Amino acid sequence: MIAIYVCAIIAVYAGLRVVVEKNTMRKLPFLNVVSFAISGTIALLLPHPLTILAAVAYFVGSTLESNAIASTWAGGIRRDD
Amino acid sequence: MIDVVMIASVALLIIGMVATIVNRDPFDKLISLSVLIAGVFPFIIDRGYLDVATATALIAPLSTIFTLMVCRRERA
Amino acid sequence: MLDEPTRILIAAAICWMNFMAVDLIFKLPESGGVVGATAIAQQVEAGGGHLNGGTMMGNIVSSPDASAGTLLASCGVFCAGLFGGLFAAVLVYIGNRVCYDPGYAGTTGCITATFIVYGATQIGFAASDFIAGMVIAILTIQGISYVHSSRLIARLWKIRCRLLRGCQ
Numbered sequence: 001m002i003a004i005y006v007c008a009i010i011a012v013y014a015g016l017r018v019v020v021e022k023n024t025m026r027k028l029p030f031l032n033v034v035s036f037a038i039s040g041t042i043a044l045l046l047p048h049p050l051t052i053l054a055a056v057a058y059f060v061g062s063t064l065e066s067n068a069i070a071s072t073w074a075g076g077i078r079r080d081d
Numbered sequence: 082m083i084d085v086v087m088i089a090s091v092a093l094l095i096i097g098m099v100a101t102i103v104n105r106d107p108f109d110k111l112i113s114l115s116v117l118i119a120g121v122f123p124f125i126i127d128r129g130y131l132d133v134a135t136a137t138a139l140i141a142p143l144s145t146i147f148t149l150m151v152c153r154r155e156r157a
Numbered sequence: 158m159l160d161e162p163t164r165i166l167i168a169a170a171i172c173w174m175n176f177m178a179v180d181l182i183f184k185l186p187e188s189g190g191v192v193g194a195t196a197i198a199q200q201v202e203a204g205g206g207h208l209n210g211g212t213m214m215g216n217i218v219s220s221p222d223a224s225a226g227t228l229l230a231s232c233g234v235f236c237a238g239l240f241g242g243l244f245a246a247v248l249v250y251i252g253n254r255v256c257y258d259p260g261y262a263g264t265t266g267c268i269t270a271t272f273i274v275y276g277a278t279q280i281g282f283a284a285s286d287f288i289a290g291m292v293i294a295i296l297t298i299q300g301i302s303y304v305h306s307s308r309l310i311a312r313l314w315k316i317r318c319r320l321l322r323g324c325q
Binding site for chain 2: 005008011015024031041064
Binding site: 001002003004006007010013014017023025026028029030031032033036037039040042043044047048049051052053055056059060063064066067068069070071073074075 | 161162165191192193194195196197199200201204214215217218219220221224225228229231232233235236237241244245248249251252255256257285286288289291292293295296299300303
């Protein structure tokens with residue numbers, strides 16, 4: 001029972017850190033912590049074999065989103081120079 | 082649903098919503114939007130809709146990627 | 158057996174060592190896998206961190222590596238036993254291919270973590286302890302202070318270079 005509390009509290013803490021951080025690229029590691037914590041919460045809420053699929057889909061989707069945001073940001077900066 | 086998890090999910094939704102409204106930069110807006118989407122998942126999973134959760138998890142990044150194409154074009 | 162908070166802390170230490178060892182062996186701090194990882198590394202260095210540590214943080218953000226493998230293997234063992242962990246390893250490999258990554262670090266970390274977690278469930282740990290432990294472990298790397306964690310990773314990277322040659 002403590003495990004799911006830990007995941008939920010860490011998710012809220014990392015969400016606050018995402019908002020407080022000013023630099024766009026340095027927000028992304030905190031967003032990664034949010035997706036770790038939410039994946040853990042998904043698995044702990046409903047123990048069923050298909051939950052693995054949902055957790056992996058959420059995690060890979062979130063990672064792909066961060067990857068696309070970071071790559072587009074870097075490409076935009078390079079084009080501005 | 083467990084109370085602490087429900088309060089945490091609502092907190093994530095509100096944090097993401099306020100940050101999405103307040104931020105000016107389009108990339109900051111997209112990052113805050115993904116905090117908001119993270120807060121939705123525990124509610125879907127708690128009802129047992131695993132297929133809905135999987136579909137949402139795959140559709141949300143695709144919509145972000147389409148939005149990024151617009152951002153890239155504006156910047157170029 | 159031990160009570161739950163103690164077990165979570167021990168699990169956090171085991172997960173931390175597992176994913177850090179696999180990531181360092183597969184040379185994640187050496188170079189950025191995609192453009193975004195390099196951009197994150199440059200911003201971390203501009204904020205006072207170290208470039209090698211920032212590169213590893215960027216690689217963790219932009220593709221599922223051994224830390225994601227450890228978390229998802231714990232989820233798999235929690236939901237469906239040993240075969241759940243191996244199923245998670247297959248899914249992590251597919252996810253790595255989606256993110257333009259070779260996928261060796263993530264798959265290796267997932268398979269080793271599956272056996273570690275399954276072994277620990279035989280001696281009194283629960284798989285849920287490892288899920289919470291992995292969330293705490295990633296919090297110490299990505300979520301507390303990027304300056305200190307990137308310097309810590311750079312120090313470990315130097316030790317790895319001295320022990321196992323093959324890095325520049």
